[in-house]
Amino acid sequence: MKKAVIAGGVLALGAAWTGAAWYSGKMAEALLRESLEQDNAQAKALGESTGFSIVTELISLERGVFSLKTRFRMQISILGEETREIEFVEQADHGPFPFRRLAAGDFRPAMAAGRYELQETPKVAAWFAATQDVTPLKGTFRVSYDKKREGTYEFAPMTFVKDGATMTFSGMTAYGSLEHDTKASEFSGQFDSLTLDQTPKTNGLTGMALQGAAFTLRRKPGKNNILLSDQKLAFKKLAMTYAAQPPISVQETSVALNLIETDSGLDLKTTLDLGMINAWKQDVAAARLAMDLKNLDADALSAFGFINLLVYVRAWQGGGVGGLPVFSSNDLAELAISFDQLLMGSAHVSLTPLQLRSAAGVSNVNLDMELLKQEAAAPGSAGLARLRKLHAQFELSQAGTLELLVFWGRFLGLPPDQTRELVRPKVEAVVALGTAMGVLKIENDTIRSSVSVTGEQVDVNGIKMPLNQFLQWIGAGAGNGKN
Structure with missing residues (x-):
């Protein structure tokens, strides 16, 4: 009697598992087709705006009670270039407890889970040759009952x-x-x-x-x-x-x-920590940048994101001098408008700090700026007329600045002694002019300056004046510097 009960329980459990697996497979197939339709619609829209798209085609699908085998073809299209094709095969086990995941010690319920591999075709023959016929890309995937998709990617070592x-x-x-x-x-x-x-x-x-x-x-x-x-x-x-x-x-x-x-x-x-640059067997400089842009316009940011994508696409296309991307006049005009749009709201920009560190000294630049709101964007509209407030502080190491300029000259091919002879008097002349005008203050090796702008008033190291007078003052100083 007990054996009959146990046998009946096992049969019932097996039937339930089989039914659940069949239903899970049906759900997985429906989700697969739905996802492909949505992804391809987005790819089409992207292609119309940028000339770049990735469209996925379902070549075959074999669904059994416990497993699902599919073959895909991905078509990568770039305007003006031959379409590139790659194919994948996926082998999935149905839920609620996919066999492959159980064997791997994963007991979480899932709609489907399995593995995929890139298939060898003439289009990717060079890729397989680079890996010595090892599958260049493979991995695992898992789809939960709440339709969350997750997976791993394993790229093989390769040499081209x-x-x-x-x-x-x-x-x-x-x-x-x-x-x-x-x-x-x-x-x-x-x-x-x-x-x-x-x-x-x-x-x-x-x-x-x-x-x-x-x-x-x-x-x-x-x-x-x-x-x-x-x-x-x-x-x-x-x-x-x-x-x-x-x-x-x-x-x-x-x-x-x-x-x-x-x-x-x-x-x-945005935060950038640039590690120490070493050249000519000596440490040159390291840098840190912390920048915060607040109150940005959402529509403009979306447009700017499109421009970023356009830059990647044009870079892929190449075609310019040295392989650099080529932008049309329309591309450049849209980039300019989008940048101005980006700051259309009451934007707040802070730079705390921009720091350069070298063995010769440390330089810091701190900036805090607020912009007035504008109703429409136009090229060049993000100018002084939009400035609500600005406060900037500069602490520059004279020795550190000189060494960085010498490094740049050496990188351009100039001898170090010759570069130092050229740069040193120019740095000293600029410092002397700025000190005479009251724009700069010198404390030991450090050049200091503080500039505040509020509306039409400017404060430079405690010297107050109207904005127009300040601009004329700086212009006159720049003219004297050239002379």
Whole structure:
């Protein structure tokens, strides 16, 4: 009797599992088709505005009771170039407890989970050759019952050789997720090294090595369809070699951008920590920048985001001198309008600080500025007429400034002694003129200056005057400096 009860329970459990797996597979297929339709609609709109799009085509789908096998083709299109195609195969197990995830020790319920791999086709033959026939890209994915998608990306180590240049990549691991309802997303990854070596030339870059790179990008929709974001990029070391100059290296560096939403608008916080630059076997300088833009206009920020995307697309297309991106007159006009739009609200800009550190001294620039609101943007509209308040403080090391200018001259190919002879009298002349005018104060090695603007009044180191008089004063000083 007990055996019959147990057997009946096992059969009931098996039937329930089979039914749940079949239903989960049906849900997974419906979600897959829905997601493809939405993604391709967005890709079409993007292509119409920028000439760049990624469209995904479902080639085949085989759904069983416990598993789902699909094959995709992604078409990457750039205006004026041949469309590039790559294909993937996904093998998924249905929920509520996908077999592959159970085998991996993951007991969380899921609609589907599995693995995917890039397929070898003539279009990606060079990629497979670079990895010595190891699958260049593969990973895992998981779809929960609340339709959240998450997965891993595994890029294999690879080496490309072309036209005398060799690029070696250590491979990369990455993670991505997307919430179905909130559209919040995350993408992060890291890799050990990326190196580039090319045939020596009479001048120019011959090699580059990037070590210990990592990135994180988190996004979520805010009001007015603005994507709020938290981004960070960091590396441990960047080294560059040149044909006619000594190598230059940059130590541990990071940059972070955080776009947040407040009651008064949008705030963009930017932090850059540039590690010590080393050249000619000596430390040159390190830098730190902390900038905060407050009360930004949401519509303008969206337009500016479009411009950023346009820059990437034009950079991919290349075609300019030295492979630099080419922008049409319409591109440049839209960039100018968008920048002015960006500051249309009662924007508040703070720079606390911009700092340069060297063995010779430390220089700091602090800036706090408020702009008046304007109703419409026009090229050049973000000028002095929009200034509500400004306060700036400068603390510059004379020795540090001189050494940075000497370094720049050496980088341009001038001998260090000759560069110092050229630069030193010019720096001393500017300091002497600024001191005579009252714009600058000298304390030991440090050049100090404080400037405040409120409406039409200016205060320079305690000297007060109307704004127009200040501009004339500075103009006269600049003329004397040229003479």
